[in-house]
Amino acid sequence: MGDAISSLLFQPPPPTRLKESKVIWLTNSFGKRIPSFFIECAKDDRGEGLRAPLPGESLGSGPIDSDHAYEEHAGGGGGGNNNNGASSGYYNNHNNDSNIPSTPQIRTPKELEMSVAMASRSGGGLGSGAPTILYSHANAEDLGNIYPWCKFLSKMLGVNIFAYDYTGYGLATDQGDPSEDYCFADVSAAFSYLTSVLQIPPSSIILYGRSLGSGPSCYLAARTADEGNAVGGLILHAPFLSVYRIVLESGCTLPGDRFPNVDFAPNIRSPVLFIHGTKDSIVPFNHSERLLETVLEPYRADPVFIKGMGHNNVHASVRPLFIDRLRKYLDRHVVPNVRAERSSSMGGNRNKYDTRRTKNLARLVAR
Numbered sequence: 001m002g003d004a005i006s007s008l009l010f011q012p013p014p015p016t017r018l019k020e021s022k023v024i025w026l027t028n029s030f031g032k033r034i035p036s037f038f039i040e041c042a043k044d045d046r047g048e049g050l051r052a053p054l055p056g057e058s059l060g061s062g063p064i065d066s067d068h069a070y071e072e073h074a075g076g077g078g079g080g081n082n083n084n085g086a087s088s089g090y091y092n093n094h095n096n097d098s099n100i101p102s103t104p105q106i107r108t109p110k111e112l113e114m115s116v117a118m119a120s121r122s123g124g125g126l127g128s129g130a131p132t133i134l135y136s137h138a139n140a141e142d143l144g145n146i147y148p149w150c151k152f153l154s155k156m157l158g159v160n161i162f163a164y165d166y167t168g169y170g171l172a173t174d175q176g177d178p179s180e181d182y183c184f185a186d187v188s189a190a191f192s193y194l195t196s197v198l199q200i201p202p203s204s205i206i207l208y209g210r211s212l213g214s215g216p217s218c219y220l221a222a223r224t225a226d227e228g229n230a231v232g233g234l235i236l237h238a239p240f241l242s243v244y245r246i247v248l249e250s251g252c253t254l255p256g257d258r259f260p261n262v263d264f265a266p267n268i269r270s271p272v273l274f275i276h277g278t279k280d281s282i283v284p285f286n287h288s289e290r291l292l293e294t295v296l297e298p299y300r301a302d303p304v305f306i307k308g309m310g311h312n313n314v315h316a317s318v319r320p321l322f323i324d325r326l327r328k329y330l331d332r333h334v335v336p337n338v339r340a341e342r343s344s345s346m347g348g349n350r351n352k353y354d355t356r357r358t359k360n361l362a363r364l365v366a367r
Contacts, residue, residue, distance in 0.1 A: 009139070009212070009243055009258060010178040012169045016144025022106050023171065026164065026193055028185035035143055035171040036164035036190060038107045038198075041130050041154045049130030049158030050102075051327070054320045104154040104161075106147075116198060126198050128342040131232060131334050132160040133206045134190055134220075136213030138238075138312075142170030156323045157330060159206070164190040166216075180215070180258045187216035191224075203337045206233040206330075207270075211283060211311065214239030215259030218268070225269035232334045234268060235326070236261075237275040238311055239291060240283045265294040271333040273301040275322070277309025301329050 024036045042050040107115075115126055126132070133153065137146050143165050150161040165171065166186050168178035176182070194200045202224055209217025214236045221234045240246050243258040253260045265272075272295050276288035285305070292303055304325040306318050314322050 010166075010168065011140050012166075012173065012178065013140050013142060013145065015170050015173055016142055018144055018147070018171070021108050024109050024112070024193070026186075026189040028167065028182065028189040030167075030182060030185050032167045032175040032182060032185070033172065034165050034167055034175065034186050034189065036162060036193070037143060037147070037150075038112060039104050039150055039154045039161040039163075040107050040126065041158050041160050042103050043129055047129035049160075051158040052155045054156070054323060056320075104151050106151075112198060119199060126160060126200055128204075128338070130159055131204055131206055131330060131338050132162060132194060132200050133157075133208045133235075134187070134194060134217075134231075135161055135163040136187055136207070136209040136216050137163065137165075138211035138213055144170065157326055159330070162190060162194055183216045183259075184219050187220050188223075191220055201341055202229045203232045204334075204341055205231045206235060206334055207231055208235040208237065209239065210237040211239070212259075213237075214261055218259075218261040218264040221270055221272075222264040222267040225267055230269040232270065232337055233329070234270045234272045235275065235329070236272065236288070236291070238277070238280055238283050238288070239274070240287045241291060245287070246283060261291060262294055265291055266296065268295060268299060271299050271301045271329070273326070273329045274303040275306070275325075276303070277306050277311065279308050280311040282311040301333060 018035065018037065022037055024038060026034050026036055028034060042052075044050050112126070119126070119128075135146070135150060135153075137143075143163060146163060150163050153159065154161045164186060166178050167175045167182035191205070194205060195202060207217040207221055209215065217234060217236065218239070221231055224231050239261055240259070241262040242253055242260040244250055244254055245257075245262070250257075253263055272292075274288040274292050276283075276285050278285050288303065288305070292300060302325075304322065306321065309315065309318055
């Protein structure tokens with residue numbers, strides 16, 4: 001039964017290729033090697049993330065109004081316009097420093113090592129000027145498929161993007177068949193790389209899980225909360241309650257079920273943004289509505305439920321709305337924490353992850 005469920009749940013596409021020099025290889029707790037990549041966002045002269053303007057929007061202007069295209073959920077907190085001035089630096093500053101990227105750039109492992117070394121001297125770091133999204137992709141995708149989308153998100157949101165492949169996907173097809181346990185180990189390896197090697201604090205990391213990716217993302221969000229190191233945010237794009245519940249309303253988590261997001265959600269202690277299309281024919285729209293109700297109220301951000309949108313893509317006609325709502329979520333819930341973390345590190349205050357800096361820096365230099 002378990003093998004049958006796995007064969008239906010995991011359907012890796014034919015592997016797509018990435019330039020080898022851009023691939024960061026991770027090893028999970030099962031000893032499986034999985035590929036990943038890191039996109040560093042464009043930054044201004046203060047080292048903060050830059051956002052490209054939306055259609056009809058100029059640098060320095062506020063976001064467009066697309067209220068007619070979406071449904072507002074009655075419950076939950078957060079959302080709305082940002083009142084703390086967090087977005088001003090993301091729109092108005094221009095990059096005059098040739099040492100920081102003016103467009104999103106995929107970074108090689110060597111370039112990231114150099115960034116870590118420089119950060120140890122300056123007190124800054126990859127996570128000090130912009131949030132970092134840890135992206136868990138959907139079922140029939142791999143890193144090569146999602147690279148253009150990840151670069152688009154980095155460009156429009158002013159965030160770094162770290163994406164990885166699951167065991168059995170893409171360049172990791174020779175590592176065995178995918179499984180729930182491997183997915184949990186894979187996302188944990190990615191998170192460990194960000195926090196332990198790149199020295200990005202959890203408060204600057206947003207987990208983004210699309211469809212299948214909602215499983216490892218909910219798992220990691222709950223686990224980090226249990227450990228007292230909750231991530232800065234969680235974005236769930238077309239998530240499901242659990243795999244069995246997509247086809248059968250069981251009322252509880254049955255033996256053999258996979259990715260029970262509904263069981264993880266009450267333990268999450270990060271602001272959660274739900275995104276779902278009302279015309280999703282693969283994961284019913286009400287899965288997001290019901291998941292939202294299981295998240296503790298202080299951690300519910302205003303959801304983005306888009307009329308007429310399906311499961312597999314964000315159509316060009318709704319992208320301005322999609323980006324606008326993501327920006328508002330980031331500006332209200334995440335960017336203030338990133339800036340506070342940056343002020344603390346620039347002021348000489350060391351966070352709990354700084355104690356690992358010397359050890360990891362020595363390991364990187366010795367490679």
